[in-house]
Amino acid sequence: MWVRFERPNVTEMNDWIAIGALAFVGLLIPLGMMAVSYLLRPSVPETSKRATYESGEIPTGGTRIRFNIQYYMVALLFVIFDIETVLLFPWAVVYLDAIESDAVTLLEILGPMVAFVVILLVGLAWAWRNGAVQWAQTPRQVDTDHNRP
């Protein structure tokens, strides 16, 4: 039912040369703007001009803090699902051709992938139940939420 589209008559090499060229231009433009700005801008060093901005107060403490463990959990979950999407891409690409070729039945091509996704969704449900996909709350916030009328 779909009309297949003729491949553009180019080699893969050309494509990556062009992409590399844009990457280079994408680097060159910011650097060029920095150079222009370097020529234009003044430099007037002053006491405490470079102080960290904290709404005009004298800054206290540093930013090198410890993260909540939950941040790590969410990141881990992301890596798992990201790998899953990588594994899903080849399947999505061949899906239409495989069905049209009549070499496999619908169950044969759809079944394994649904099973694969369901296993991961069970994992998500587990993480959900354990509160891994929630924004961490401080004990005081939990208390406030708990005692809210």
Next chain:
Amino acid sequence: MNAAIAPLQNGDTVLLPERIGELTGLSEFGIAGELIAAFLGAFIVANLMLAMTGVAGPWAKRKITAAFTDRIAVNHIGPGGILIIVADAVRLLSKENIIPENADRPAYDLAPIVIAGSALLGFAVIPMGSGIHLADPEVGLAFVFAVAGIASIGLVMAGYASGNKYSMLGGLRAVAQNIAYEIPLVVTGMSVVLFAGSLRMSEIVAVQNETTLFTIPGLEWAVPAWFALVNPFAFVLFLIANFAEVGRNPFDMPEAPAELIAGYQTEYSSVYFVLVYLGEFLHIFLGGAIIATIFLGGPAGPGPAELGIVWFLLKIWAVFLLTQWLRSAVPRVRIDQLIEIGWKGLLVLSFANLALTAAIVGLIA
């Protein structure tokens, strides 16, 4: 196929570097000519998108927000205030660059380049019509998602290296948000691949425009099978995930001005601020370009094929207008709500959409 909808442009099968090579005779010079042609093409694409952000950032954004809030906004310099673009560029570039004393230095300087550069790189594979299409690799859609994802690194670098608490919080939020919405975005994009059977951008556009969804009786208008019409559910999911991905309302938590000053860009001034701001706008337009390409038929539209670029720009500006509309009309969600919407709502819905689409494609084909 009705004549009212332009068929796929012939120009799209000839990529921009090749066309430049033919027009200037550079293709005679082998690999060196090819390289120069590729650079010229890249330069055209990059500057086209920079011009778009130049118009959008200092001028259109102010005008649109002003219209929503019943104000006038910039109107002093040039007709309709349009020359504010030049004035702002000169003003910002000639500002003193203040480096905060706690800044972590190469990362602090590299972050703006990463944010702006990664957004520009994404436009390499977007077919913009009228022959403006830089490259068309087999992995087009995966490439554009991957490149758009690089911005997260830039945001972490900016947030962490500034040595500022607001920046740190903004950076942490930006990453939590990006990783929560990246997967719904990619999985929803994958449901389009199921229809198209390819990751190649030109092929995704071609499939949408070569098929007629239905014909409006009486008018004889053939409505092409743009994936936004074929699968509106996926379109809405993708739009929502995209707004979160580029950090726009109602998901603009990373820089929520009322809470975090400006999030990860609090400590950036002068040209660094320009680059971070530019990168954000480029990302909005890159999101719009992906939406236009995989859901709205790319550069197709009524009229001759040469108008492709006009239709394409209209489509990405429509997405930009939508972001500005939401900015004025929709309240911001809280950070904990945002994470829950992503992981518990959109992720599950996007997998449901993928499974349903696969089943429907399987039953129809």
